[in-house]
Amino acid sequence: MTAQNPRRWLITGANSGFGAAFTTAVLAAGEEVVAAVRRPETMAEVVAAHPDRVQVVTLDVRDPAAAERAVKEAGRVDVLVNNAGYGIVGAIEETTEADLRDAMEVMFFGPLRLTQLVLPQMRERRAGAIVQLTSMGGFLSFAGVGAYSAAKGALELASEALAAEVNPLGIQVLIVEPGEFRTGFAKPAALTIGSAIPDYADTVGAVRDGLPASDQQQQGDPGKAAAAVLATVGQANPPLRLALGPDAVGAIRGKLASMAAELNATADLGLNTGFDQA
DSSP states (O other), X not given: OBTTBOOEEEEETTTSHHHHHHXXXXXXXXXXXXXXXXXXXGGHHHHHHOTTTEEEEEOOTTOHHHHHHHHHHHOXXXXXXXXXXXXXXXXXXXXXXXXXXXXXXXXXXXXXXXXXXXXXXXXXXXXXXXXXXXXXXXXXXXXXXHHHHHHHHHHHHHHHHHHHHHGGGTEEEEEEEEOSBSSSTTOGGGOEEOOOOGGGHHHHHHHHHHHHHTTTTOOBOHHHHHHHHHHHTTOSSOOSEEXXXXXXXXXXXXXXXXXXXXXHHHHHHHHSOSOOOO
16 A cells, blocks of 8 residues: 555554554554444544544444444455454353353454455455454463453464465455553453452462553553554565564463473374274
8 A cells, every 4th residue: 555545444442452552553654544443432532633544433343233334334444453352350160151252252253253344345355454463362371361362262263264265365364462561451440350269269369369450560562562563464474473572472482382392292192093004
């Protein structure tokens, strides 16, 4: 795209956190934003500052009809950023089925629904990009974040398959895996926290107490994360995954090393499971 024909970015959750950082970075780059938010009034200042380059559409990603309307109102979408999400904390046993289902609806079904809705126009143009905001928690997990990681991990694996399907059609898929950033993600009011069972205090307690306490103390700068994403979208030979933050890079490296060691340790068992030769 050029200055005369800038890219249009459809960003979910564009009014806060990473979504707001992406919106700021895209506008600073001279491009256009379609801000998909549940409360359009929260974008009033941004619209006033950039009336010719910001369009607001109302969207709760749980709502299929609203998703169809939002994509139709957006018109051309060059880059879809599936950013909307929230934190959910609790042991698996502490997490209600309703909360499990809502996490999957917001962070898996919603993003895939929007992806399916924008793909026809991208296929027609043989161009476009899908940015899936997952988390380092979409690549690895630990006690207390099983539901969150399940939703983000499901999106990661679906997106890995998606990339293999659409890359030959000129469409990029980028999975973004942030660590801790100062986005408001950890605000107590923004978190869904399951009722505590005392037996899990030693394993889940640190996350239950520590995540809310970390709000606005994180070292990650959302603006720098947004700049890294903008630098990656549309580049030649782009990566599939982009880990953001020293904690994410370190944790993912650790998981890969652990998996390799475990695979090596059990390889003989795995390799000797075929039928014996006659």
